Amino acid sequence: MKIKAVYINKPGEIETRWVEYPEKKENEVLIKVDSAGICGSDIGAFRGTNPLVTYPRIIGHEVVGVVIKEGKGMPDNIKEGDRVIVDPYIYCGHCYPCSVGRTNCCENLKVIGVHIDGAMQEVVAHPAHLIHKIPDSVKSEMAPLAEPLTIALHALHRANLKEGEHIAIIGAGAIGLMAALSALRYNAIPVLIDIVEERLQYARTLGIPHVINPAKTQVVDDIRAITKGTMAQVVVEASGANSAIRQALDLASFAGRISFTGWPKQETSLPTNLITFKELDLRGSRTSAGEFGEALQMLATLKINPADIVSKVVNIDEVPDAVRELDQYPERYLKINAVFH
Structure with missing residues (x-):
């Protein structure tokens, strides 16, 4: 057969x-x-x-x-x-x-x-x-959307996102957008960053409070203004772009946590002096581990509406x-x- x-x-x-x-x-x-x-x-x-x-x-x-x-x-x-x-x-x-x-x-x-x-x-x-x-x-x-949602959730879990924290998310594709929406459900404050303006404007319609287009403005200055000088306690890099991986260190606050879920094509040089100076926690985030139950419940209760993605x-x-x-x-x-x- x-x-x-x-x-x-x-x-x-x-x-x-x-x-x-x-x-x-x-x-x-x-x-x-x-x-x-x-x-x-x-x-x-x-x-x-x-x-x-x-x-x-x-x-x-x-x-x-x-x-x-x-x-x-x-x-x-x-x-x-x-x-x-x-x-x-x-x-x-x-x-x-x-x-x-x-x-x-x-x-x-x-x-x-x-x-x-x-x-x-x-x-x-x-x-x-x-x-x-x-x-x-x-x-x-x-329902297949639950699988990429687990990846977005795992990135948040790896960074130990807490209520009230600012989280900068680089990349407004499906995983980045779902990370931002999930951050809202965790009562955090997401800032979504992407060069595709249409994706940012769409994210606004879904309730994402802050969006930044690096092609139009200075991301570091905008994050500083949004956070009143603190910078983002959490950064999720979901694009895989080498320049974005490097910039994640600039967007993070002192004692900030960075979760890398994008898959870069090439190695990225990082300033270890800045990592030490700011005492940053850098964590890889690969696929997911134990997030399916949460992801399915978020879809079932429309905390994440699959029709939006x-x-x-x-x-x-x-x-x-x-x-x-x-x-x-x-x-x-x-x-x-x-x-x-």
């Missing part, structure tokens, strides 16, 4: 093709996929700029579907017929990071759609313990064209999801 899958043969070559129906192992569930989100890492795989991707590759790691066959190790609250979202980060459980609960930075981490085939296919086998039940109030076509919904056959469009015009959409049935 054959099923449809979105397949990248090599950089620049993407198609929907027929592949073999997956066989599941004892500790895996079989999921009939309802919907999937197109992520920046999928675009990186298409461009050939993601060094972790090998080819050919079925893409997709933001995936929602229905359990059609149970597996050993499945969470007790999930049964056949339930809607679930997959946790796409397959960890070994034996290395040091895994032993201290930081499975997201497992030394042997395998990310579906990157290191191994992904879930942008009509049926997928996935480790039974890495699935989460979706609340009834969250529509399947919107998902710009477009396509079907599986339209995914290749959607990937090409995002490659050429990334500023057009915050998020594109695909429905499979």
